[in-house]
Amino acid sequence: MTFPPNFAEQGSLxxxxxxNPEQWPEEVWPQDIALMQDAGINLVTVGVFSWAxxxxxxxxxxxxxxxxxxxxLHDGGIRVDLATPTASPPPWLGHRxxxxxxxxxxxxxxxxxxxxxxxxxxxxxxxAAASVTEALARRYGSHPAVAMWHxxxxxxxxSFDDETAHAFRGxxxxxxxSLEELNAAWGTAFWSQRYSSWEEILPPRRAxxxxxxxxxxxxxRFTSDELxxxxxxxxxxIRRHDPEKPxxxxxxxxxxxxxxxxxAPETDVVANDWYTDPADPGSRELGALTHDLCxxxxxxxxxxxxESATSAVNWRSHNVPKAPGALRIDALSAVARGADGICFFxxxxxxxxxxxxxxxxxxxAGADTRVYRETAALGKSLRALAPVTxxxxxxxxxxxxxxxxxxxxxxxxxxxxxxxxxxxxxSFYRPLLRHGIAVEVVHPGSDLSRFxxxxxxxxxxxRAAHAEALEEYAAAGxxxxxxxxxxxxxxxxxxxxxxxxxxxxxxxxVSGEEWVPLAKPAAVAFASxxxxxxxxxxxxxxxxxxxxxALACFSSGPLAGKPALTHHPYGSGQAWYVGADLDDAALSAxxxxxxxxxxxxxxxxxxxxxxxxxxxxxxxxxxLNHGGVRRSVRAPAAGTDLLTGHRxxxxxxxxxxxxxxxxxxxxxxxxxxxxxxxxxxxxx
Ligand code: GLA
Numbered sequence: 001m002t003f004p005p006n007f008a009e010q011g012s013l014x015x016x017x018x019x020n021p022e023q024w025p026e027e028v029w030p031q032d033i034a035l036m037q038d039a040g041i042n043l044v045t046v047g048v049f050s051w052a053x054x055x056x057x058x059x060x061x062x063x064x065x066x067x068x069x070x071x072x073l074h075d076g077g078i079r080v081d082l083a084t085p086t087a088s089p090p091p092w093l094g095h096r097x098x099x100x101x102x103x104x105x106x107x108x109x110x111x112x113x114x115x116x117x118x119x120x121x122x123x124x125x126x127x128a129a130a131s132v133t134e135a136l137a138r139r140y141g142s143h144p145a146v147a148m149w150h151x152x153x154x155x156x157x158x159s160f161d162d163e164t165a166h167a168f169r170g171x172x173x174x175x176x177x178s179l180e181e182l183n184a185a186w187g188t189a190f191w192s193q194r195y196s197s198w199e200e201i202l203p204p205r206r207a208x209x210x211x212x213x214x215x216x217x218x219x220x221r222f223t224s225d226e227l228x229x230x231x232x233x234x235x236x237x238i239r240r241h242d243p244e245k246p247x248x249x250x251x252x253x254x255x256x257x258x259x260x261x262x263x264a265p266e267t268d269v270v271a272n273d274w275y276t277d278p279a280d281p282g283s284r285e286l287g288a289l290t291h292d293l294c295x296x297x298x299x300x301x302x303x304x305x306x307e308s309a310t311s312a313v314n315w316r317s318h319n320v321p322k323a324p325g326a327l328r329i330d331a332l333s334a335v336a337r338g339a340d341g342i343c344f345f346x347x348x349x350x351x352x353x354x355x356x357x358x359x360x361x362x363x364x365a366g367a368d369t370r371v372y373r374e375t376a377a378l379g380k381s382l383r384a385l386a387p388v389t390x391x392x393x394x395x396x397x398x399x400x401x402x403x404x405x406x407x408x409x410x411x412x413x414x415x416x417x418x419x420x421x422x423x424x425x426x427s428f429y430r431p432l433l434r435h436g437i438a439v440e441v442v443h444p445g446s447d448l449s450r451f452x453x454x455x456x457x458x459x460x461x462x463r464a465a466h467a468e469a470l471e472e473y474a475a476a477g478x479x480x481x482x483x484x485x486x487x488x489x490x491x492x493x494x495x496x497x498x499x500x501x502x503x504x505x506x507x508x509x510v511s512g513e514e515w516v517p518l519a520k521p522a523a524v525a526f527a528s529x530x531x532x533x534x535x536x537x538x539x540x541x542x543x544x545x546x547x548x549x550a551l552a553c554f555s556s557g558p559l560a561g562k563p564a565l566t567h568h569p570y571g572s573g574q575a576w577y578v579g580a581d582l583d584d585a586a587l588s589a590x591x592x593x594x595x596x597x598x599x600x601x602x603x604x605x606x607x608x609x610x611x612x613x614x615x616x617x618x619x620x621x622x623x624l625n626h627g628g629v630r631r632s633v634r635a636p637a638a639g640t641d642l643l644t645g646h647r648x649x650x651x652x653x654x655x656x657x658x659x660x661x662x663x664x665x666x667x668x669x670x671x672x673x674x675x676x677x678x679x680x681x682x683x684x
Contacts, residue, residue: 012042012382012383012386012389013335013339013340013341013342013382013383013385013386013388013389014042014043014304014340014341014342014343015039015040015041015042015043015341015342015343015378015379015382016036016041016042016043016044016045016078016081016341016342016343016344016347017041017044017045017343017344017345017346017347017360017361018044018045018048018307018343018344018345018346018347019032019044019045019046019346019347019348020046020048020049020050020346020347020348020350021046021065021069022050022053022065023348023350023351023352023353024348026065026068028348029068029069029072030072032347032348032362033072033073033076033078034076035361035362035367035372036076036078036347037076037077037078038367038376039361039372039375039376039379040376040379040380040382040383041078041347041361041379042077042078042079043078043079043080043081043147043148043341043343044073044078044079044080044081044347045080045081045082045083045150045306045343046066046069046070046073046080046081046082046083047066047082047083047084047085047136048083048085048087048150048153049085049087049088049115049153050066050083050085051085051086051088051089051090051132052088052090052091053065053066054066054085054132054135054136055090055132055135056090057092058092058093058096058128059131061135063135063139066140070082070140070143070145070146071145073145074143074144074145078145079145079146079147079148080143080145080146080147080148081147081148081149081150081306082136082140082143082146082148082149082150083149083150083151083152083153084129084132084133084136084149084150084151084152084234084238085132085136086118086129086132086133086151086152086230086234087115087116087118087152087153087154087155088115088116088117088153089112089117089118089125089128089129090112091112091113093112093118093124093125093128094111094112094117095112097122097124097125097128099119099122099123099124099125099161099163100118100119100122100124100125100128101117101118101119101122102117102118102119102120102157102158102159102161103119103159103160103161103164104159104160105160105203105204105205105206106205106206107160107161107205107206114354116156116157118157119157119159119161119163119164120157120158120159120164120223120226120227120230121159121161121163121164121166121167121168121226122159122161122163122164123163126230126233129230129233129234130233130234130237133233133234133237133238134237137149137237137238137240137241137242138241141238141241141242142241142242146242146245147245148245148246148247148248148269149235149238149242149245149246149247149248150247150248150249150250150271150306151231151234151235151238151247151248151249152230152231152234152249153249153250154250154251154252154255154273155227155230155231155249155257155258155263156227156252156255156257156258157227157257158223158257159203160202160203160204160205164203164226165201165202165203167222167226168201168202168203168219168222169198169199169201171218171222171225172198172201172218172222173198175218175221179195179196179197179198182195182201183195185214185492185494186212186214186215186218186492187212187214187492187494188212190212193212203219204216204219210412210413211412213408213411213413213493214492214493214494216407216411217404217407217408217411217492217493220407221259221404221407223257223258224257224258224259224262224263224403225262227257227258227263228258228262228263228266231249231263231266231267232266235247235266246267246268246269247267247268248267248268248269248270248271248304248306249263249267249271250271250272250273250306250307251263251264251270251271251272251273251294251297252272252273253272253273253274253286253290253293253294254286254289254290254293254401254422254425256403256406256407258403259403259404260293260297260403261297261402261403261443264297264298269298269301269302269303269304270294270295270297270298270301270303270304271303271304271305271306272290272291272294272303272304272305272306273305273306273307273308273345274287274290274291274305274307274308274334275307275308275309275313276308276309276322276326276330277316277320278311278312278320278321278322278323278326279316279318279320282426284330284333284613284626285426285429285430285433286422286426287330287333287334288333288337288429288433288613289399289425289426289429289433289439289441291305291333291334291337291338291339292337292395292399292429292438292439292440292441293401293441294337294338294339295337295338295393295395295440295441296398296401296440296441296442296443296446300338300392300393300440301338301392302338302339302340302389302390302391302392303338303339303340304339304340304341304343305331305334305339305341305342305343306341306343307343307344307345308330308331308334308342308343308344308345309322309344309345309358309359310322310327310344310359310360310361310371310374310375311327311359311371312357312358312359313358313359314355314356314357314358315358319357321359322359323628323657324370324374324657325374325656325657325658326626326657327371327374327375327378328374328377328378328381328657328659329624329625329626329657329659331378331381331382332381332385332622332624332659332661333613333615333622333624333626335382335385335388335617335622336393336613336615336617336622336624337393337615337617338392338393338617340389340390342378342382344360344361344375345358345360346358346360346361347360347361347362348360348361348362349362349363349364351364359371361375381643381659384642384643384644384645385642385643385661387618387620387642388617388618388620388642388661391617391618391619391620392617392618393438393440393615393616393617394438394616395438395439395440395451396437396438396450396451396452396453396598396600397432397437397438397439397440397451397452397453397454397455397595397598397600398439398440398441398442398446398448398451398453398454398455399425399428399429399439399440399441399442399455399456399457400441400442400443400444400454400455400456400457400459401425401441401442401443402443402444402459402461404461404491405421405444405458405459405460405461405462406421406422408460408461408489408493409421409458409460409461409485411493415485415515415517416515416517416538416539418517418538418539418581419458419484419485419517419538419539419581421457421458421460424457424458424483424484424581425457425458427457427483427581427582427584427587428455428457428481428483428587428591429457430584430588431587431588431591431592432591432595433613434588434607434608435592435595435602435604435605435607435608436602436603436604436608436613436614436615437595437600437602438615438616444456444459444462444463444466444469444470445463445465445466445469448469448470448473448478449473449476449478451478452478452479452598452599452600453478453479453480453481453594453595453598453600454470454473454478454479454480454481455481455482455483455591455594456470456480456481456482456483456486457483458483458484458485458486459482459483459486459487460485460486460487460488460489461488461489461490461491461493462486462487462488462489462490462501462503462504463490463491464490464503467487467503467504468503470504470507471504471506471507471570473573474507474570474571474573474574474575475507475570475571475572475573476571476572476573477571477572477573478573478598479573479574479575479576479594479597479598480507480573480574480575480576481575481576481577481578481590481591481594482501482504482508482575482576482577482578483578484539484541484578484579484580484581485515485539485541486501486504486577487500487501487502487503487504488500488501499511499512499513499544500512500513500541504575504577505546506570507568507570507575508548508566508568508570508575508576508577509545509546509547509548509566509568509570509575510543510544510545510546510547510548510563510566510568510577510579511543511544511546512541512542512543512544512579513542513544514541514542515539515541515542516539516540516541516542516558516559517538517539517540518536518537518538518539518540518557518558520557521535521536521537521538521557522535522536522540522554522555522556522557522558522559522560522580523535523554523555523556523557524536524552524553524554524555524564524565524580524582524586525552525553525554525555526551526552526565526586526589527550527551527552527553528551531551531552531586531589532585532586532589533586534552534564534582534583534585534586535582535583535586536554536557536564536580536581536582536583537581537583538581539580539581540554540557540558540559540564540579540580541559541579541580542559542562543562543563543564543566543577543579544563545563545566547568548563548566548567548568548575548577549566549567549568550563550564550565550566551565551566551567551576551590552564552565552586554580563579564578564579564580564582565577565578565579565580565582565590566579574597576590576594578590603621603635603636608633609631609632609633610627610629610631611625611626611627611629611631612624612625612626612631612633612654613626614633619663619664619666620642620661620662620663620664621635621636621639621661621662621664622659622660622661623635623652623654623659623660623661623662624654624658624659625654625655625656625657625658625659626657627656627657628656628657629656630653630654630655630656630658631653631654632651632652632653632654633651633652633654634649634650634651634652635648635649635650635651635652635660635662636650636664637649637650637662637664637665638650638662639662639663639664639665640662640663641660641661641662641663642661642662642663643659643660643661648660648662649662
């Protein structure tokens with residue numbers, strides 16, 4: 001199944017929301033559909049939390065209401081993303097089958113009365129989930145309203161109960177083969193942890209002191225695989241009844257509970273949920289990085305923003321609404337970064353239940369509201385942007401990310417809890433974002449040859465095969481920049497012996513002997529007089545040059561005089577190593593030097609104005625102002641603004657939360673952006 005088969009015919013972006021009609025009397029439904037039409041909504045996700053309505057008692061089905069709403073939606077020209085309701089089992093399931101409920105690491109049961117109260121390894125839960133999926137897919141497999149299937153919701157549960165322990169053992173047997181190998185992989189000679197039978201092995205339940213990091217890592221992998229198998233279970237049932245339409249599930253970006261590089265390839269289109277935090281100006285940076293991950297997860301293909309908020313959420317401690325105009329800019333940022341659809345949680349604000357204070361397309365105050373009007377205005381913008389559907393976002397920079405490595409890097413009892421993978425990811429990403437340079441977030445095992453520059457901000461766990469691929473990439477002419485605490489551990493979280501980073505020493509031309517978390521910030525002096533003075537705040541590494549040149553050294557603190565940043569020509573390429581948590585300005589200089597050395601030029605080499613985002617998608621340049629202040633920006637050439645149809649540029653004034661989507665002619669595109677030329681990446 002390739003996405004978008006039936007979607008392509010549509011010739012426009014998808015625009016919609018989660019729609020939970022069961023929360024409202026049926027008289028409201030026709031009004032809902034009229035408002036959807038008015039706002040330009042063309043896709044709604046239905047049924048995500050409807051299990052108790054569909055199957056009020058075990059085996060007793062109640063499909064009448066769903067028949068009626070699907071028919072109404074179809075008549076209204078609104079397509080349906082039909083969900084399996086398996087994220088929230090009805091109370092009868094937990095009541096009758098307590099094993100379907102998850103247990104935490106302390107052995108406490110998590111009860112019904114909320115949602116997500118299922119144990120991914122429970123046979124009772126799996127039986128019931130399969131049964132409701134079967135009933136749904138059989139009944140609606142060829143319903144004309146259904147355009148897409150949606151499995152569960154934000155798969156991410158974990159349980160530590162006995163049935164899970166049993167499944168974990170089976171998983172471990174497959175992974176390690178024998179107990180001897182498991183004992184070796186987990187390093188159980190330490191603290192007398194040697195296992196003498198499979199039955200002794202448990203999930204990492206609450207223990208008196210620090211747990212075994214390899215056990216914790218395997219349990220995270222196992223849990224991720226259990227979630228994947230739950231997805232497949234439902235997807236395969238759907239497929240039997242509807243072999244045609246795309247099946248997906250909504251991911252959560254950089255979510256630690258499941259390895260999306262395993263899950264995403266099993267979906268027909270990558271679908272993601274992203275909630276900007278209006279109170280945090282840095283939130284849009286994580287949003288952009290997350291969108292760039294969505295493309296990486298789908299091998300560059302367009303993806304769907306399946307859930308986002310029109311205004312405030314209700315699950316942060318202090319829920320600031322979006323400023324007027326931010327709803328559209330947030331959505332356009334996702335489109336610029338490859339989304340072919342924008343959907344919200346949810347269509348009509350709930351009056352009851354845990355999410356009654358969450359914003360929606362239609363607030364409790366009704367449609368005569370700012371939020372509804374802004375949503376409808378976005379619908380208009382998305383219609384104007386229809387030509388971008390299906391186009392790609394060429395990127396010549398890759399940022400490597402690996403869930404295994406993230407899990408392993410953040411186990412407890414490490415040199416410093418201040419060094420965090422996502423902070424490092426953002427630190428290396430920010431300069432690229434500020435210069436309008438496109439990035440794809442990819443797995444270290446992917447084909448790197450299509451990128452001119454590869455960054456590994458913090459790849460703590462590095463498999464030998466991936467280290468070799470990185471070496472080969474650099475030797476063959478690539479530019480490779482590695483961040484601190486990279487290449488430290490193998491796939492069992494066992495630290496490499498010898499000077500670090502053992503597997504990358506040859507390529508980087510530098511090696512270290514001690515990680516040095518800093519008691520106080522240390523100064524970093526660059527060799528080049530043009531470079532800024534730098535600071536390492538909390539992290540340093542005691543490095544020795546083994547062929548590399550020091551581009552910067554610590555000039556104060558415990559490592560004064562020793563290298564902090566190195567450069568090494570390698571084969572026909574080059575490699576940099578950053579052995580410190582450099583401040584923003586210094587790291588930006590490092591990253592932008594690597595960009596230049598890799599032959600990547602940016603239209604915005606002087607940097608973008610604050611709050612302005614610039615992204616090339618297809619033949620269009622998106623210029624978006626995420627702030628409340630008007631900004632001037634110079635585009636590479638004049639062009640037609642797809643949003644208005646008017647000629648614009650090259651000098652542009654972006655209004656507060658304003659946007660311009662310039663269509664650039666082929667020559668303007670090629671002259672201004674080597675990235676566009678360099679990329680060999682095509683959308684299929
Ligand atoms: C996620 C969930 C939705 C809802 C929203 C609230 O997107 O999938 O069901 O809880 O969060 O922001």
